[in-house]
Amino acid sequence: MARAGTHIVGLDIGTTKVCVLIAEPHGAGAIDIIGFGSAPSRGMRKGVVVNLDSCVASIKQAVEEAELMAGCSVDRAYVGVAGAHVRGLNSRGVVAISGRDHEVTRDDVHRVLAAARAVNIPPEREIFHVLPQEFMVDDQDGIHDPVGMTGSKLQANVHLVTASVTAAQNLVNSVNRAGVEVEEVVLEQLAAADAVLTPDEKEMGVALIDIGAGTTDLVIFERGAIRHIAALPTGGEHVTNDIAVGLRTPIPEAERIKKKHGCALAGLVGDEDTVEVPSVGGRKPRVLSRQLLCEIVQPRVEEIFSLIAEEFARSAFDRSIHAGVVLTGGGSMLEGIQEAAEQSLNVPVRRGAPAGLGGLADAVATPQHSTVVGLALFGARRRESRPQKTVHPFLLARVGDMVKGWLSELF
Ligand SMILES: Nc1ncnc2c1ncn2[C@@H]1O[C@H](COP(=O)(O)OP(=O)(O)OP(=O)(O)O)[C@@H](O)[C@H]1O
Ligand SMILES: [Mg+2]
Incomplete structure (x- = not known):
């Protein structure tokens, strides 16, 4: 297979999925997508590797899928890092x-x-x-x-x-063991912001909230620069767990019910709407009101946004978010979540997904893929400002390079 020489690869290792994106840069930071692979993630919890072998296997699977689509091999990648240790x-x-x-x-x-x-x-x-x-x-x-x-x-x-040295090193080791070198470790919020925020929003003041499965990551921009970041330990999987417990149904069923019938605001759901809920232990499925489902989902979503509101207050930039809030990540696909965020945070809210890409853009045009697209966009800008150089497999040796990288990007 041909080597991915000039191509740029983004690698997002999330709680539920590992995604690999192979892109071809074509100047001014623009990219064409030529390969995409996704595999269920095993071995990650809240942004930290908890089982190295499972994590390596998931990365390999996603990389192989992307390589097959692009017809070239992946040697190195821009890897996202996030979680409470950041x-x-x-x-x-x-x-x-x-x-x-x-x-x-x-x-x-x-x-x-x-x-x-x-x-x-x-x-x-x-x-x-x-x-x-x-x-x-x-x-x-x-x-x-x-x-x-x-x-x-x-x-x-x-x-x-x-970042925690051990958490970052475990991430780098997993990627290396899957046969891929780490070109750079990139803050996931920074990458996602590249994919979904406009320069005007960043200038005016905006908060990007990435609702993943295990964590909800926040970044606040003002006057074009990052002012505050945070990671909250709650995400979509907590909503699913609440449904599983509340409706006494297995987790995979709770996940399916959430995606198909879940809604973040009970007020948006008709009184007559019903949901069929499979039971555990071979009992017969039940038909329950959709209102009941929303009464389980809504408090958890409200909890996420009240934690966000506390974080806004702590950041001291809560009065600077003139362009409002942008929601992204798989959790932002929940019905009614935009309205729930507007009610809780009292600012305009929109949902953000990657746009303006060339090539196989349809494969990644959903909020779940903002981070992986952003990693490739980050890489494209980096390559333009700094020609390719030798890669050090270890994070620690690279901080001096990071400063130089940012410098070259500035001018
Ligand atoms: N249509 C949908 N409605 C509601 N929730 C959804 C929908 N689609 C995906 N989700 C939820 O989004 C979450 C996964 O989001 P995402 O893929 O961004 O997470 P991740 O990157 O794997 O995790 P993390 O960023 O926390 O490490 C899951 O909890 C899933 O249930
Ligand atoms: Mg994620």
Whole structure:
């Protein structure tokens, strides 16, 4: 099989599914999709590998499917990372502009970003993104690119993203053992945002909520940059479990009933609507009112959005979300969830799915695939700003490269 030389591969290892996307870049960050593979995920819980062998087997299965479709082999991939072990913090760096004529050089920018990331991180954590928010030259703030400006003091505000070293290493090991090198580990929210948010939304202020199976991941953008990230330990599988317990039906049936008849707002469901519910232990199926189903689903959805509201308040950016909320991830496909979010959060809400792609775009045009599409888009931008280079299989050796990567992307 031909090697996927210039192709870009995104790999999303979720709680329910592993997805692989092979894309062909064609300039200005645009991609054509040429291969897609998906396999049930085993061995992951809330963004963390809990069974390495099962995780490796799922990755292999998804990779093989994508390779068959694309007719080329996958050697390396941009891999998504998320979950409760991932944290973000805002930081600031200041340096003197010492060069000729006090003009800011690329080297000064590099130094100020290095200063901004020089914060005390516990030894079991590692920084894997340094995301510049804005620069200041003396008292002038809100600068996107300070190179060439004159002053005596350069300051940078950044968002640092850290991950547990062991959790990230286990993820990298699983991918390596499936025969794929990790080109870069990318924050899943950052990737999903690439796939579903518009530049205007990011500029005005927007919150992207990715409702997965095991976790709900949040990212807040304002003035074009990431300001806050969080992962909540509740997602679609909790809704399914509630249905299984509440209606006394097996989990696979509860999952099917949720997708077909579930609704996040009881007010949207007619009083006469009914649902047939299979029983456990060989008992006869029952016919129950759909209202009853919604009474189980609604409180769990409300809980998710009340946790989100608390996170908004904690972020101090709750007043900056002028473009509202965008829901994505498989959990956002639940009927009525948009209306439920509007009621709970009191902002306009839309559902976001990948759009504007070429090639086999239909295969991934649903909210479940925002992350994997975003990983490929991230990779396409990265390749344009930074020509291909040797890949280190270990995360730890790569942080310096990340900073350089972000630098080259800035200018
Ligand atoms: N039509 C639908 N209606 C309601 N829920 C749905 C629908 N389709 C998928 N889901 C739910 O979406 C969840 C899976 O979403 P997704 O594929 O984004 O998760 P994941 O990436 O595997 O998990 P995570 O991101 O938490 O690791 C499941 O809980 C599933 O029940
Ligand atoms: Mg996911």
